[in-house]
Amino acid sequence: MMNNEEIDHDPYSHLKRDILNNVITIFHMMDQNVILRTEKLTLIVNYSLASICLHPISIGSQIRKRWVTSILRYLTKIKEGRLEIKSLIRLLNNLSHQSQESKILVFKGENISNILMKYLSYLDTLRLIITLCSGTDPSIIINGQLFNGIVNIASKYRSEEGIYALKILIIIAANSSEIRSMIYKSNFLTGENSKSSPILFEALDPKGFKKKRSKYLILTLDLLLTVTSFQDGQIYVPSKCQGVMDYLLLSLVRNRNDIVSIAILRNISFHSSNRARMLFCKNFLLILRDIFLNASTLNDSKLLEICFQIVWSICHNSLKAKGTLRNAGVTESIEDLFNRSKVHLKLNSSLICNVNKVLGI
Structure with a gap:
């Protein structure tokens, strides 16, 4: 005193x-x-x-x-x-x-x-x-009524309250695996029952891509980007949300410059259990090829960096992956980019070196 x-x-x-x-x-x-x-x-x-x-x-x-x-x-x-x-x-x-x-x-x-x-x-x-x-302490957060209330509001409301709840989830999801686990178990990613779609998919409804993205959809993608930045999310999201890749790819079909969607796919590709599925997805390989073919300015550098990270992730230690990318025209589009543009020189040199090495360019 x-x-x-x-x-x-x-x-x-x-x-x-x-x-x-x-x-x-x-x-x-x-x-x-x-x-x-x-x-x-x-x-x-x-x-x-x-x-x-x-x-x-x-x-x-x-x-x-x-x-x-x-x-x-x-x-x-x-x-x-x-x-x-x-x-x-x-x-x-x-x-x-x-x-x-x-x-x-x-x-x-x-x-x-x-x-x-x-x-x-x-x-x-x-x-x-x-x-x-x-x-x-995560146990204090999880065991309290507050956290469940935040998840429920984020799941049920597209209003200003729902947007605020999503902002909170994004911030605290990065703090602990226990909190992310609670998010995975919520109906936000799994649905209220076996017959209902996850709230995530409602937010990513393909019809919504015809219009300007709402704040709620943008924050939904940000939350997905946050949780897939961790290994637990890279495993859980693709396995429990079977259609999540389709939604993200649909977004990229409509807008090749959708950095958030391609970044989520990049995160998912970091886990070995997801790479085979991505390699067998024809639309995904076509999108990668087109991004490399059409990139030519410094404005594309961030998008290119993410795409190069995906290529390195799915190809290192895999001869089959290298062949698949070559057959899909991805490798050729990268070689073409190197020949006609200097944009890749602005990227991380070690990343470009590693990509060249795994592709044998």
Whole structure:
């Protein structure tokens, strides 16, 4: 606890006394004017943010617990005041930044899942959930109601809430294999039952490719790109989502410059169990060939780099794969690219060297 001399030299001294000695005061103001409550909350939020950067508030566990409990209870009761709600959520976020203890208190708080789902469309709520999930034991995240709520919203809604839920899944999917495993088991990738399609396939509906991609579809592909960046996703996604390659290839048929779709296929190709299937997919080989044939500018360099990575992935240590690519015209299109363009010189030289080696060019 800070002494009086430290407090007296602090520009927030009046607030610090309130916070340290009676942190619940603000939550007994239910009958006061909402503007007045919001102004006081804004001051406390600003103070708590400053304390993160300068010197964390020295408060005991019991006071911190009362604070978090009171905020959550208040958020359950409040029925008006958008700014007030956002201030309370920011305050929870600032508290959660200060200690792991605060994070766990929020995770285990009464109605936390319902509260955060109710206000999921607020950017402040997204920030709070990211704070809660960052550096937190995966078992705490998985066993709480919050994670299941996020997955359910991402699975069922194409609204702003669903988009926010997808953003959260993308961020936390990269944190642990346990969390990715929960995503794999959800109906987002497997469907609610044996007769229903995965939510992923609804988002990738071929009819949707005739129109501009929605934010939801873009984020769905980003989530798929994230999980297939890991070995567990490279195994699980193709095996459980049998039609996923067809959807991605359809996208590439319509738009050869679809970097996200080709990057997902690249990730899938890194696992040996998927390479044979890709080699036997005539449309996939034709798309690769056409990309190399039509690439000629620096604007194509990122797309080309991904395609070269695919070629290296499916061909190294496989004479059969080399022959298949040559028969499909892929090798010839690469040789033609090297002869007519300098774009490949802007790519990773070791990657190009390895591709030349595996193809025997």
